[in-house]
Amino acid sequence: MAPPLIDAQALTKTYTMGDQTVHALRGVSLRIEAGEFVAIMGASGSGKSTLMNILGCLDQPASGNYLLAGEAVQHLAPDALAAVRNQRIGFVFQQFNLLARTSALENVELPLVYAGVKAPERHARAQAALQRVGLAERAAHTPAELSGGQQQRVAIARALVNQPQLILADEPTGALDSHTSEDIMRLLAQLNAQGMTVVLVTHENEVAAWARRRIVFRDGAILEDVAQPGLAAPVQGEGA
Numbered sequence: 001m002a003p004p005l006i007d008a009q010a011l012t013k014t015y016t017m018g019d020q021t022v023h024a025l026r027g028v029s030l031r032i033e034a035g036e037f038v039a040i041m042g043a044s045g046s047g048k049s050t051l052m053n054i055l056g057c058l059d060q061p062a063s064g065n066y067l068l069a070g071e072a073v074q075h076l077a078p079d080a081l082a083a084v085r086n087q088r089i090g091f092v093f094q095q096f097n098l099l100a101r102t103s104a105l106e107n108v109e110l111p112l113v114y115a116g117v118k119a120p121e122r123h124a125r126a127q128a129a130l131q132r133v134g135l136a137e138r139a140a141h142t143p144a145e146l147s148g149g150q151q152q153r154v155a156i157a158r159a160l161v162n163q164p165q166l167i168l169a170d171e172p173t174g175a176l177d178s179h180t181s182e183d184i185m186r187l188l189a190q191l192n193a194q195g196m197t198v199v200l201v202t203h204e205n206e207v208a209a210w211a212r213r214r215i216v217f218r219d220g221a222i223l224e225d226v227a228q229p230g231l232a233a234p235v236q237g238e239g240a
Helices: 048-055 078-088 104-114 119-132 148-160 178-193
Strands: 006-017 020-032 037-042 063-068 089-093 166-170 197-201 213-218 221-227
Touching: 006 048, 020 048, 020 063, 020 221, 037 048, 037 178, 048 166, 048 197, 078 089, 089 148, 104 119, 104 148, 119 148, 148 166, 148 178, 166 178, 178 197
Parallel strands: 037 197, 037 213, 089 166, 166 197
Antiparallel strands: 006 020, 006 063, 213 221
């Protein structure tokens, strides 16, 4: 039997701010199976973003263990952690984080550049990723020539291009209007229906409703962890 994709055991994280010690995580344990669609919620300072950073190998816990697909990643050397982030995790951020003077295709290619993939394969894989999110015809456009929703689709294509095991989305609709937010969440739901594991941080109930599991944080601990129906639409084809 395969191990869970995410297996976090008794994670703690503290920060020192002046003469105060902030307990961002207080012994958090969490298992997420491959193929799940999970929303992590909580007020500012609840610990959800700290957890997301640890799950994304952007930060390390003060104590506890984090296994990604059975591998204890928190003890890896920096170069090995960078490889995990590049090859096994796709990141989607609120502000898109696209290079302004670079085409959509070149933005999507970036993780492949870092992975040392040759140019012809880079182009083909980036074009396929844009096709998957419904933006193949916009490949030559720069971010300034795209709407907010299209920019986020480019960012999602970039997250997908290395065929990761996991997509981590941090407030992926935070900079979008409600109609565009729904389009982006439908896309993430369709990717999940195709087998992608999606974990997103959000403070919006309307966004969290798309997930099939909701985890609520308060004061560095899990307050609630419940299954829910989810709003995931059936897949209507790639790029729908």
